[in-house]
Amino acid sequence: MREILAENKSSIEEIVRISLLPELKAAIRESVYDALEGLTEKPSPSPDVGPRTSDLGPKTPDSGPQSSDAGPRTSDLGPAQGRYLYCIADSSEGGSLGNIGIEENEVYSIPYDDLCAVVHNCTARPYASEDPEIVKGWVVAHQRVVDAAWERFGTVIPIGFDAIIQGDADADPEANMKKWLQSDHDNLKGKMEKVRGKAEYSVQILWDKAKAAKLATDESPEIKELTKEIRSKPRGLAYMYRQKLESLLRKEMEGRGERYFREFYERIASHADDIRVEKTRKTDGEDKEMLLNLSCLLPKEGSQGLGDELEKINALEGFSVRYTGPWPPYSFV
Numbered sequence: 074m075r076e077i078l079a080e081n082k083s084s085i086e087e088i089v090r091i092s093l094l095p096e097l098k099a100a101i102r103e104s105v106y107d108a109l110e111g112l113t114e115k116p117s118p119s120p121d122v123g124p125r126t127s128d129l130g131p132k133t134p135d136s137g138p139q140s141s142d143a144g145p146r147t148s149d150l151g152p153a154q155g156r157y158l159y160c161i162a163d164s165s166e167g168g169s170l171g172n173i174g175i176e177e178n179e180v181y182s183i184p185y186d187d188l189c190a191v192v193h194n195c196t197a198r199p200y201a202s203e204d205p206e207i208v209k210g211w212v213v214a215h216q217r218v219v220d221a222a223w224e225r226f227g228t229v230i231p232i233g234f235d236a237i238i239q240g241d242a243d244a245d246p247e248a249n250m251k252k253w254l255q256s257d258h259d260n261l262k263g264k265m266e267k268v269r270g271k272a273e274y275s276v277q278i279l280w281d282k283a284k285a286a287k288l289a290t291d292e293s294p295e296i297k298e299l300t301k302e303i304r305s306k307p308r309g310l311a312y313m314y315r316q317k318l319e320s321l322l323r324k325e326m327e328g329r330g331e332r333y334f335r336e337f338y339e340r341i342a343s344h345a346d347d348i349r350v351e352k353t354r355k356t357d358g359e360d361k362e363m364l365l366n367l368s369c370l371l372p373k374e375g376s377q378g379l380g381d382e383l384e385k386i387n388a389l390e391g392f393s394v395r396y397t398g399p400w401p402p403y404s405f406v
Contacts, residue, residue: 154197155237156246159218160401161254162189162226163265173221175200175214180221183247185254188261191222191229192250197239223401228269230261231401264406271346272373272399276383278337278365279356284391286326293325330364337365337386344379345369349404361393368404375399 157175167184170191174180178193202208212234219231238253240246254261342348347370353363371379375398387394 154246155195155239156183156190156192156250157195158232158236158238158250159191159193159215160222160232161230161261162191162222163187163228163269164189164226166226170218170221170225173214174218175211180218182222183250183254185251186258188254188258188265189226190250190254191218192238195237197237199235199237219401228265229401230264230268230406231403233403267347268370268402268405270373271370271402271405273402273404274369274371274375274379274396274398275400276341276365276367276369276379277363277395278386279361279393279395280330280333280364281360281391282326282362283360285329286322288391293321296321296325334365338367340382340386341367341369341379344376344382345371347405351404364392370402370405371398373399 157178159174159180162182164182165184165187166189167182170180170182172179174193178195180191180193182189182191200208200211202211215234219229223229223231238246238250240249244252338348338350349368351366351368353366356363369379380396383394383396386392
């Protein structure tokens with residue numbers, strides 16, 4: 074082994090200088106940056122997006138409050154101290170939507186001018202449980218009410234899970250609800266106009282990284298040349314070259330991922346009225362990775378142009394598309 078190292082000393086030094094040293098410097102820079110971030114990071118201020126007692130959660134059932142307090146029950150206390158808010162509807166209609174709410178609470182609308190709030194009576198405490206199945210049931214019920222209101226009133230501004238309007242010394246919760254509808258009326262009407270006749274669709278593009286890596290290996294002259302060199306090197310030196318090859322392939326894949334992201338985003342955005350980039354999620358299978366996760370604002374009936382574009386992407390080797398909707402436009406209000 075010592076003889077092999079001695080014979081190839083100059084080659085090894087060159088590999089370390091060109092390949093390993095930059096990687097080591099980059100790793101050190103990243104470690105220092107992460108340490109500084111941890112020392113200087115401050116909590117982000119909460120956005121001012123309307124009255125609430127807890128953060129408005131995302132539209133998916135896999136989120137919910139983290140407190141271990143028991144959830145509110147309207148039957149536990151006397152008069153209801155809050156109004157649980159599902160959505161704001163483009164209607165002046167007041168009345169009951171039935172016992173379709175969380176825990177089968179009666180859902181009804183509170184009108185103000187040409188808007189109404191879809192609510193149920195509750196205590197002032199947010200819904201919270203340590204049992205994820207209970208939380209999931211609450212969020213699914215919330216979504217079901219928003220869907221029912223969307224179907225009935227045509228245009229709604231969905232509110233995320235667990236928004237509760239409270240009463241105070243000067244007004245009960247219903248009066249406070251109307252105060253908010255009054256003070257934020259123009260903003261709410263503007264959001265209504267943006268989403269009128271439209272719906273949210275989810276577009277996720279997955280890629281098979283093994284197939285993509287093979288394609289990169291076949292198409293990159295630098296990777297092909299380095300692969301040939303490895304075959305002609307002694308065992309000890311070939312190991313060093315393989316490390317360089319892995320680094321080169323990783324960078325090539327990162328570059329391809331960025332190019333695919335930009336290309337697919339532009340192709341999809343050209344068919345959407347508005348678009349939002351969402352966080353990618355882990356997939357069920359180990360062979361595929363989510364490359365792109367988008368929320369698209371489209372007419373309720375969808376878009377033939379977008380459908381055709383997604384079919385073309387889905388036909389590309391190593392790529393697959395998930396397309397779901399229509400949903401109430403959570404991401405755009």
